[in-house]
Amino acid sequence: xxxxxxxxxxxxxxxxxxxxxxxxxxxxxxxxxxxxxxxxxxxxxxxxxxxxxxxxxxxxxxxxxxxxxxxxxxxxxxxxxxxxxxxxxxxxxxxxxxxxxxxxxxxxxxxxxxxxxxxxxxxxxxxxxxxxxxxxxxxxxxxxxxxxxxxxxxxxxxxxxxx
Numbered sequence: 044x045x046x047x048x049x050x051x052x053x054x055x056x057x058x059x060x061x062x063x064x065x066x067x068x069x070x071x072x073x074x075x076x077x078x079x080x081x082x083x084x085x086x087x088x089x090x091x092x093x094x095x096x097x098x099x100x101x102x103x104x105x106x107x108x109x110x111x112x113x114x115x116x117x118x119x120x121x122x123x124x125x126x127x128x129x130x131x132x133x134x135x136x137x138x139x140x141x142x143x144x145x146x147x148x149x150x151x152x153x154x155x156x157x158x159x160x161x162x163x164x165x166x167x168x169x170x171x172x173x174x175x176x177x178x179x180x181x182x183x184x185x186x187x188x189x190x191x192x193x194x195x196x197x198x199x200x201x202x203x204x205x206x
Contacts, residue, residue: 061104065149094124
C-alpha cells in the first residue's frame with residue numbers, strides 16, 4: 044500500500060459525501076440570461092444549490108472547497124433555511140466533475156450541466172444547443188416544471204438571423 048492511500052481514501056469519502064448531499068438536498072439548474080457583454084446578448088448560467096435548515100455544514104463545505112456562498116432565507120423575521128449556491132462557471136464545473144463518479148440520483152443532470160459548461164459559445168447554433176440543454180435540465184427540477192421558460196424560443200425571438 045502506498046503512503047498516500049489514507050489521504051486518497053479520505054478524498055474519495057469527501058467526494059462521495061458531497062455527491063450524496065447534492066443527490067439528496069441539491070439542485071442543478073441552468074438558465075439563459077440576458078447579458079449585454081456577450082456576443083449574442085445572452086449567457087448560460089449553471090447553478091448548483093444545496094438547501095439545509097442548519098447552515099454550519101454548508102459554511103464548512105463552502106470554506107473547505109473555496110467555492111460558492113451561503114445565504115439565509117427568511118420567512119417573516121426568522122431564518123428558515125440556508126442555501127449554498129455555486130454560480131461561477133469554473134467552480135460549478137469543478138464541483139460537478141468532483142462528484143460525478145459518485146452521484147447516483149443526479150448523474151443525468153450532471154452530464155447535461157457539464158455539456159453546457161464545456162461548450163464554447165462561438166456561433167448562434169452553440170448558444171441554441173446550450174439553450175436546448177438548459178430546457179432539458181429544467182425538466183428534472185420539480186419546482187421549475189410549472190414556471191420554467193423555453194430558453195430556445197426566448198433566444199430565437201431575440202437574436203437576429205443575421206448573427
